[in-house]
Amino acid sequence: MAVDRLAAAPPSAGPWSKINPPLTPWVADVVRDMGFEQMYPVQASTIPLFMQHKDVVVEAVTGSGKTLAFVIPVLEKLLRRGKSLGKREIGAIVIAPTRELAIQIHSDDKKQFFETGADILVGTPGRLEEFLLGSSSVAMSKKGNSASGRRGSGNGVGDTKSLEVLVMDEADRLLDLGFTPTLTRLLDHFPKQRRTGLFSATMSDALGQLVRVGLRNPVRVVVKVESKAGKGKAEGQDGRNIPTLLQNGFVVCSPSERIAMLFRILRREAFPSSDSDDSSGARKFIVYFSTCAAVDYFFKALSALPSLTESGFSLHSLHGQQSPTRRSSTYTAFTALPPTTPGVLLCTDVAARGLDLPDVDVVVQVDPPVDPRAFGHRVGRTARAGRSGKAVVLLNKGREEGYVGESRFLPSLPRNCADETVADFLNIRKIPLQRFEYPSQGESTLEQESQAVRDEMRKVILKDRDLHDRGIKAFVSSIRSYSKHEASYLFRLQDLDLVGLAQSFALLRMPKVAELKGKEKEIRERWEDVEVDWDTYAYADKVREKQRKAELKAQQEKRLEQESRKRALAESSAAIDADGAGDEPEAKRHKKGENKDKNRAWSAKEDAEAKKAARRAKRVAKAKAKHAAQAAQRHAAVEGDGAAGDEGESEAEDWKEELARVKREKKMAAARGGKSEKGVAQAGSGGLAGVAFEGLD
Numbered sequence: 015m016a017v018d019r020l021a022a023a024p025p026s027a028g029p030w031s032k033i034n035p036p037l038t039p040w041v042a043d044v045v046r047d048m049g050f051e052q053m054y055p056v057q058a059s060t061i062p063l064f065m066q067h068k069d070v071v072v073e074a075v076t077g078s079g080k081t082l083a084f085v086i087p088v089l090e091k092l093l094r095r096g097k098s099l100g101k102r103e104i105g106a107i108v109i110a111p112t113r114e115l116a117i118q119i120h121s122d123d124k125k126q127f128f129e130t131g132a133d134i135l136v137g138t139p140g141r142l143e144e145f146l147l148g149s150s151s152v153a154m155s156k157k158g159n160s161a162s163g164r165r166g167s168g169n170g171v172g173d174t175k176s177l178e179v180l181v182m183d184e185a186d187r188l189l190d191l192g193f194t195p196t197l198t199r200l201l202d203h204f205p206k207q208r209r210t211g212l213f214s215a216t217m218s219d220a221l222g223q224l225v226r227v228g229l230r231n232p233v234r235v236v237v238k239v240e241s242k243a244g245k246g247k248a249e250g251q252d253g254r255n256i257p258t259l260l261q262n263g264f265v266v267c268s269p270s271e272r273i274a275m276l277f278r279i280l281r282r283e284a285f286p287s288s289d290s291d292d293s294s295g296a297r298k299f300i301v302y303f304s305t306c307a308a309v310d311y312f313f314k315a316l317s318a319l320p321s322l323t324e325s326g327f328s329l330h331s332l333h334g335q336q337s338p339t340r341r342s343s344t345y346t347a348f349t350a351l352p353p354t355t356p357g358v359l360l361c362t363d364v365a366a367r368g369l370d371l372p373d374v375d376v377v378v379q380v381d382p383p384v385d386p387r388a389f390g391h392r393v394g395r396t397a398r399a400g401r402s403g404k405a406v407v408l409l410n411k412g413r414e415e416g417y418v419g420e421s422r423f424l425p426s427l428p429r430n431c432a433d434e435t436v437a438d439f440l441n442i443r444k445i446p447l448q449r450f451e452y453p454s455q456g457e458s459t460l461e462q463e464s465q466a467v468r469d470e471m472r473k474v475i476l477k478d479r480d481l482h483d484r485g486i487k488a489f490v491s492s493i494r495s496y497s498k499h500e501a502s503y504l505f506r507l508q509d510l511d512l513v514g515l516a517q518s519f520a521l522l523r524m525p526k527v528a529e530l531k532g533k534e535k536e537i538r539e540r541w542e543d544v545e546v547d548w549d550t551y552a553y554a555d556k557v558r559e560k561q562r563k564a565e566l567k568a569q570q571e572k573r574l575e576q577e578s579r580k581r582a583l584a585e586s587s588a589a590i591d592a593d594g595a596g597d598e599p600e601a602k603r604h605k606k607g608e609n610k611d612k613n614r615a616w617s618a619k620e621d622a623e624a625k626k627a628a629r630r631a632k633r634v635a636k637a638k639a640k641h642a643a644q645a646a647q648r649h650a651a652v653e654g655d656g657a658a659g660d661e662g663e664s665e666a667e668d669w670k671e672e673l674a675r676v677k678r679e680k681k682m683a684a685a686r687g688g689k690s691e692k693g694v695a696q697a698g699s700g701g702l703a704g705v706a707f708e709g710l711d
């Protein structure tokens with residue numbers, strides 16, 4: 015791939031009239047109407063190549079005007095077609111990674127171009143696949159089918175037979191998001207006779223495969239920003255990958271101080287002087303968190319904080335789990351804020367790339383990005399199109415400082431890791447940073463401010479249980495996201511102060527999560543749960559609260575039932591022990607259904623073995639004692655000892671049986687005809703018995 019040129023951006027690269035081949039008058043008029051007097055370097059480099067039947071791979075810094083660098087050639091190609099397109103025919107396609115970006119490409123200033131007709135299609139890979147191939151891997155995977163290797167039916171609405179130009183915007187991101195199979199299917203479907211362009215502020219090695227499959231002898235256009243020191247040096251030796259007018263810096267604090275530090279930055283940048291009516295400061299802020307749950311939580315919790323809202327800040331949130339309608343309305347509301355209102359957009363990386371939100375003054379990264387490539391895109395939401403801007407990333411004290419080249423904080427480097435890969439992490443990516451200071455605007459320390467923010471947040475959280483739930487979810491998701499940092503040597507979960515992090519979320523109690531295992535001692539020492547009556551802590555949402563109460567009632571009833579069952583079990587086993595029922599084998603009692611509850615308790619296996627053994631021993635002892643007593647009584651009877659005592663009754667029972675037996679034998683003897691007292695006596699059980707029989711008869 016040939017490298018065409020290396021230009022500085024965005025200072026102008028001459029008037030539009032200089033472009034060769036010249037623009038169609040209609041296009042030149044629209045550009046002028048938009049107020050764009052001069053071309054930007056990326057436009058001056060790319061437009062002629064793309065118009066002259068070259069495939070292009072364009073890498074240019076954020077906010078340098080890449081969109082117009084492909085929109086103009088697309089239009090020129092379609093306007094210069096000899097034959098007009100049929101009703102379903104599509105002349106050009108632009109693929110963008112997110113819905114917002116696709117909408118943006120089709121709106122605002124570019125809208126005027128696209129109003130020429132529906133010959134151009136702009137969309138995300140999934141939607142385009144559905145529209146053009148009549149199926150979507152997204153839809154297929156939702157139905158449980160394997161997306162890979164499947165081809166669309168080819169029964170889509172649009173016809174791409176006459177496709178002239180294909181553009182893949184934020185191309186590296188398209189691959190990151192796992193769109194490779196979809197892109198392959200689309201490329202397979204499109205005619206080979208077309209021009210193709212890849213555009214992004216960052217390029218990845220993975221793009222090589224896409225370039226091989228989708229482009230033909232492409233020309234590479236690289237537009238860097240020349241730093242003063244690097245003037246005259248060749249590509250790769252100097253330059254920076256962030257806009258010239260971007261002041262890019264970092265602040266260091268501990269995890270527990272993150273939100274207080276964010277507040278300091280917002281206040282200091284929005285109201286640089288102590289006069290609270292001062293409106294000369296920054297008006298638009300973008301604040302990045304690592305997860306949707308964190309954005310969601312902090313948006314809800316911070317929006318209700320008097321200390322922030324009373325200063326006039328208007329908060330908004332944008333993340334990938336919101337509905338498309340919600341995302342669109344946030345985008346519009348944030349864009350349309352009056353100039354007097356400082357607006358803060360809390361977001362994830364869904365708003366990191368390509369979005370051209372107007373007039374963003376400050377970008378704050380509360381969580382550094384998991385993918386280091388996102389860093390340049392995030393900070394590039396400010397200082398666009400020749401405007402100045404400021405970006406701040408919050409780093410935790412210690413190891414994380416290695417992210418910005420503070421290698422003294424790295425106790426030991428891994429053996430196979432060259433010093434500079436770690437120590438100059440962002441510098442070697444040509445993203446220079448400087449240390450920013452945000453001192454207190456009063457007397458308080460950052461720690462005191464953190465405590466104050468935490469107390470204020472907790473007051474808000476205690477008003478709605480929903481916030482507590484969201485806080486836990488956000489905390490857990492942030493930990494998980496931290497563990498996925500690609501720069502894992504700098505962002506190590508085992509070094510992260512999780513207790514401090516939990517404090518920054520103002521949690522009411524420490525959740526039980528796997529990552530906190532082994533930290534019990536530290537938690538005991540540094541963490542105190544807030545005293546909360548969890549039974550009465552309510553949701554502000556009435557329906558949800560009603561449901562919670564119903565569930566609570568059911569739980570309480572179940573608990574009471576379990577307790578009373580346990581009590582009954584204890585009582586019945588005590589009674590069994592007391593009345594001797596324990597002598598009977600357990601299996602027999604179970605059969606009789608006498609002791610169902612007990613059996614249930616047995617199933618819980620609570621002390622079953624111990625109880626069983628104790629009962630068995632008791633039974634054996636009792637049985638031995640009984641037999642011994644009976645033997646003694648019998649002996650006493652023989653000796654004429656009247657000491658039968660309490661057991662006289664059962665002794666009488668024995669005699670009755672004996673008498674009945676003798677009577678039966680007597681009857682049998684009579685039946686045989688022999689009426690001999692002696693004979694009966696002899697037939698009995700010895701002389702003893704004979705004595706008594708005679709007396710009874």
Ligand SMILES: Nc1ncnc2c1ncn2[C@@H]1O[C@H](COP(=O)(O)OP(=O)(O)OP(=O)(O)O)[C@@H](O)[C@H]1O
Binds near residue numbers: 049079
């Ligand atoms: N020639 C020009 N003169 C003045 N402004 C321009 C010109 N070209 C583009 N712009 C403006 O510059 C801003 C940034 O342009 P654009 O969104 O195309 O940047 P980008 O390079 O695609 O950035 P990113 O990499 O963040 O997507 C837009 O607001 C656009 O209207």
